[in-house]
Amino acid sequence: MRITFWLLDINYEIKNNASEIWLWGIDSxxxxxxxxxxxxxxxxxxxxxxxxxxxxxxxEIRKHCPFVAKLEVVECKFFGKQVKTVKxxxxxxxxxxxxxxxxxxxxxxxxxxxxxxxxxxRYLIDNKVVPCGWHEIDVTEEANMLGVQVDKVxxxxxxxxxxxxxxxPQLRVLGFSTICYSREGSPKPDRNPVIIISVATNHxxxxxxxxxxxxxxxxxxxxxxxxxRNFEPDIIVGxxxxxxxxxxxxxxxxxxxxxxxxxxxxxxxxxxxxxxVSITGRANMDLFDFADEFPEVKVKNLGNxxxxxxxxxxxxxxxxxxxxxxxxxxxxxxxxxxxxxSMDNTRxxxxxxxxxxxxxxxxSNLVGLPLDHVGTAAVGFRVEWFLIKHAQKIGELVPKRIExxxxxxxxxxxxxxxSGVHENVAVLDFKSMYPNIMITYNLSPDTYVPPKESTQPCxxxxxxxxxxxxxxxxxxxYKEVLSYLIKVRDEIRSKMKTMSPDSxxxxxxxxxxxxxxxxxxxxxxxxxxxxxxxxxxxxxEAATAWGRHTILNAIEMVKNEGLSVVYGDTDSIFVxxxxxxxxxxxxxxxxxxxxxxxPDKIYVRIFFTEAKKRYAGLLSDGRLDIVGLEVIRGDWAAxxxxxxxxxxxxxxxxxxxxxxxxxxxxxxxxxxQKRVAYRDLIIWKTLTKPVxxxxxxxxxxxxxxxxxxxxxxxTVGDKVGFVVIVGTGRLYExxxxxxxATYDEVDIEYYVSKQVLPAATRILESFGVTEEQLLASKxxxxxxxxxxxxxxx
DNA sequence: GCCTTAGAAATACCA
DNA sequence: ACTGGTATTTCTAAGGCG
Numbered sequence: 001m002r003i004t005f006w007l008l009d010i011n012y013e014i015k016n017n018a019s020e021i022w023l024w025g026i027d028s029x030x031x032x033x034x035x036x037x038x039x040x041x042x043x044x045x046x047x048x049x050x051x052x053x054x055x056x057x058x059x060e061i062r063k064h065c066p067f068v069a070k071l072e073v074v075e076c077k078f079f080g081k082q083v084k085t086v087k088x089x090x091x092x093x094x095x096x097x098x099x100x101x102x103x104x105x106x107x108x109x110x111x112x113x114x115x116x117x118x119x120x121x122r123y124l125i126d127n128k129v130v131p132c133g134w135h136e137i138d139v140t141e142e143a144n145m146l147g148v149q150v151d152k153v154x155x156x157x158x159x160x161x162x163x164x165x166x167x168x169p170q171l172r173v174l175g176f177s178t179i180c181y182s183r184e185g186s187p188k189p190d191r192n193p194v195i196i197i198s199v200a201t202n203h204x205x206x207x208x209x210x211x212x213x214x215x216x217x218x219x220x221x222x223x224x225x226x227x228x229r230n231f232e233p234d235i236i237v238g239x240x241x242x243x244x245x246x247x248x249x250x251x252x253x254x255x256x257x258x259x260x261x262x263x264x265x266x267x268x269x270x271x272x273x274x275x276x277v278s279i280t281g282r283a284n285m286d287l288f289d290f291a292d293e294f295p296e297v298k299v300k301n302l303g304n305x306x307x308x309x310x311x312x313x314x315x316x317x318x319x320x321x322x323x324x325x326x327x328x329x330x331x332x333x334x335x336x337x338x339x340x341x342s343m344d345n346t347r348x349x350x351x352x353x354x355x356x357x358x359x360x361x362x363x364s365n366l367v368g369l370p371l372d373h374v375g376t377a378a379v380g381f382r383v384e385w386f387l388i389k390h391a392q393k394i395g396e397l398v399p400k401r402i403e404x405x406x407x408x409x410x411x412x413x414x415x416x417x418x419s420g421v422h423e424n425v426a427v428l429d430f431k432s433m434y435p436n437i438m439i440t441y442n443l444s445p446d447t448y449v450p451p452k453e454s455t456q457p458c459x460x461x462x463x464x465x466x467x468x469x470x471x472x473x474x475x476x477x478y479k480e481v482l483s484y485l486i487k488v489r490d491e492i493r494s495k496m497k498t499m500s501p502d503s504x505x506x507x508x509x510x511x512x513x514x515x516x517x518x519x520x521x522x523x524x525x526x527x528x529x530x531x532x533x534x535x536x537x538x539x540x541e542a543a544t545a546w547g548r549h550t551i552l553n554a555i556e557m558v559k560n561e562g563l564s565v566v567y568g569d570t571d572s573i574f575v576x577x578x579x580x581x582x583x584x585x586x587x588x589x590x591x592x593x594x595x596x597x598x599p600d601k602i603y604v605r606i607f608f609t610e611a612k613k614r615y616a617g618l619l620s621d622g623r624l625d626i627v628g629l630e631v632i633r634g635d636w637a638a639x640x641x642x643x644x645x646x647x648x649x650x651x652x653x654x655x656x657x658x659x660x661x662x663x664x665x666x667x668x669x670x671x672x673q674k675r676v677a678y679r680d681l682i683i684w685k686t687l688t689k690p691v692x693x694x695x696x697x698x699x700x701x702x703x704x705x706x707x708x709x710x711x712x713x714x715t716v717g718d719k720v721g722f723v724v725i726v727g728t729g730r731l732y733e734x735x736x737x738x739x740x741a742t743y744d745e746v747d748i749e750y751y752v753s754k755q756v757l758p759a760a761t762r763i764l765e766s767f768g769v770t771e772e773q774l775l776a777s778k779x780x781x782x783x784x785x786x787x788x789x790x791x792x793x
Numbered sequence: 794g795c796c797t798t799a800g801a802a803a804t805a806c807c808a
Numbered sequence: 809a810c811t812g813g814t815a816t817t818t819c820t821a822a823g824g825c826g
Contacts, residue, residue: 274809295806298805377809378809378810379809379810380809380810381809381810382810383810408812409811409812410812410813411808411811411812411813412807412808412811412812412813413813414807414808414813414814433808434808434811521810522810522811523810524810524811525810525811525812526810526811527810527811528810528811528812529809529810529811531809531810532810540810540811540812543811544811544812569807569808569813570807570808570812570813571808572808609815611814611815611816612807612813612814612815613806613807613808613813613814613815614806614807614814614815627806627807628805628806628807628814628815629806630816632806633804633805633806633816634804634805634806635804635805635806635817685803685804685805686804686805688803688804694802694803695801695802695803695819695820696801696802696803696818696819696820697818697819697820698802698803698804698818698819699818700803700804730818730819731817731818731819732818732819754817758816758817794825794826795824795825795826796823796824796825797822797823797824797825798820798821798822798823798824799820799821799822799823800819800820800821800822801818801819801820801821802817802818802819802820803816803817803818803819804815804816804817805814805815805816806813806814806815806816807812807813807814807815808811808812808813
């Protein structure tokens with residue numbers, strides 16, 4: 001019989017020394033199915049020396065690895081060159097690395113390749129099976145002997161065939177969040193109970209599991225497990241669950257003599273590659289992994305993300321800090337607040353997952369990593385899996401990951417801005433500059449010509465400055481991949497133009513084009529990453545060299561046309577706007593340099609500081625665009641950011657530096673009267689390494705140490721929020737974690753002189769306003785007159 | 794021992 | 809744990825001075 005299914009999760013099992021692929025999916029009628037494929041052998045490649053005949057060598061291999069299941073002589077490409085290999089199949093995936101290790105030492109074997117590709121990924125790639133995609137397959141039904149939690153179990157009788165259909169089936173989504181009770185810092189699963197588990201489903205159910213007065217959490221964890229098993233979710237989602245909740249629940253269950261069983265086969269959640277927690281038969285999603293998609297959110301916590309995405313209708317909901325959980329639980333009235341806080345967290349989870357699920361599924365589908373892997377995989381690995389998928393298609397062997405030494409190379413050009421205010425400035429942008437350079441000049445690991453090799457000049461593209469050479473023919477690996485991505489994205493976007501933005505199809509396509517964009521844009525960075533399997537420094541170095549060449553040529557052409565260039569960075573040129581000239585120029589540049597350039601933004605008015613990468617402009621649609629300045633930095637107190645934003649508003653919209661200066665004076669007066677919110681004084685900084693590893697004393701590290709002294713554990717990547725308090729000595733001697741300090745302790749003058757003033761001055765000094773003038777009280781007649789004298793009345 | 798200062802460390806941004 | 813280019817603040821140690 002033939003069925004169609006949408007792939008949710010994949011794992012493998014070893015039964016009697018043989019391997020089985022388990023495909024978890026949803027069929028076209030909405031049934032949950034498990035399809036077991038027993039017909040796929042794991043394998044790797046043995047690359048043989050040039051003087052060895054692989055056909056004869058097969059016997060030699062069998063002698064050394066008697067347990068191999070099958071040997072095959074195969075012609076492949078490796079970095080574009082034809083190579084002879086023996087494809088070595090084993091019955092048991094665990095034997096792959098052992099066998100490869102033996103063969104590597106064997107004379108006549110150059111190397112073994114692809115022994116580091118996991119069996120389940122091998123299956124997906126070789127059979128063109130894609131997660132979050134529809135397939136059809138011939139199957140026979142078999143008895144559900146293991147009591148697996150699905151409607152039907154099948155045995156595969158063919159390999160799956162990919163279908164076009166893009167839309168996902170109706171999935172069952174369950175979100176949850178937990179609250180633990182601890183009086184001595186971070187909760188420890190061996191002694192601190194889980195007191196609240198809040199659950200919600202996409203069927204609109206909400207449920208809260210609360211401990212009794214003895215804080216006995218065994219019953220609630222059991223009840224939670226039962227709830228999950230009854231609801232049978234396809235996706236379980238939370239925030240920070242890979243690092244926190246799952247391991248805590250697992251450990252806690254051990255302490256309580258329970259088994260955490262929430263999957264479809266009665267095994268415990270287990271940590272897998274990239275640190276994601278795998279729940280067999282379901283997709284475990286950690287929304288924290290998608291927080292990076294929203295760079296505007298500086299402190300990446302659930303509440304901030306939900307607020308940014310506008311998913312919680314309730315504004316000003318009470319936020320309970322971790323340090324307060326125990327106190328809130330112990331207080332009758334506050335306990336209600338804590339309960340609501342927990343339930344709201346789960347509601348936030350449901351809201352955020354709604355906002356990112358389409359994207360996550362499309363990313364999974366595009367790069368080929370299962371939904372639960374793709375979030376935790378770093379950008380480099382997402383790109384790499386996409387490349388591996390393509391390599392298989394064209395018979396290119398996947399290189400091993402080799403630890404490479406870091407060798408820096410030159411990057412892009414940034415022009416010095418013409419500081420001050422300019423009217424009518426257009427930005428000419430090269431479209432996807434690096435990917436298009438890589439396509440145009442065929443920059444790729446398999447087209448690179450090493451310096452030793454000689455070529456005819458007409459055979460190769462030679463990069464300016466660095467002189468790296470790349471064959472013009474045939475099309476390189478990167479060129480093919482990138483051309484495909486760019487083409488697909490253009491197709492999607494033109495299709496979207498014909499659709500209603502409210503339709504479900506539109507949303508899916510939008511998620512798809514975003515996923516494609518992410519992978520396209522990361523490809524240059526991948527090429528220059530020493531950890532990449534296909535790392536070839538000259539590829540990245542040539543891309544930036546062509547980039548510099550291109551932008552410098554374009555600037556030259558702009559100037560020759562009589563237009564003035566006021567700024568430029570990497571792939572953009574800011575010019576005084578003259579509509580007809582710019583249209584003509586774009587065409588000429590495109591023609592001459594072979595790369596697409598187009599006017600992107602148009603600023604009615606733009607302000608440049610003296611510094612590069614820091615400016616603000618008023619767009620023709622009325623929006624204010626702020627770049628690089630304190631307003632958009634996450635490591636400045638909100639007071640400074642708010643003041644600077646307002647100053648920019650006044651300066652750019654009303655063109656009145658005087659009014660802006662007056663505003664700053666008044667704001668400083670407000671701060672000094674402590675009339676600004678305490679939370680606006682918090683400064684957040686990231687711990688980029690373990691606390692002990694810092695070479696110098698830093699304020700956020702000192703604050704982290706204080707938190708640690710009270711039992712709160714912090715890890716690399718955590719943001720530490722602190723305030724500056726009154727006292728003497730260095731700054732790092734005058735900070736406290738914000739939840740440990742009171743408003744009375746705060747050193748207001750620090751915020752005036754080191755936060756608000758610098759942020760305001762950064763803008764206003766260009767207009768002749770000095771710090772002294774900003775500090776002068778508006779009531780002081782003399783100072784006001786100074787300002788008036790300066791600007792006139 | 795105190796003060797100034799140049800350079801390193803640290804962070805977060807732009808493209 | 810994708811790249812290089814850049815701005816900025818704070819810390820730290822060296823050097824000058826008394």
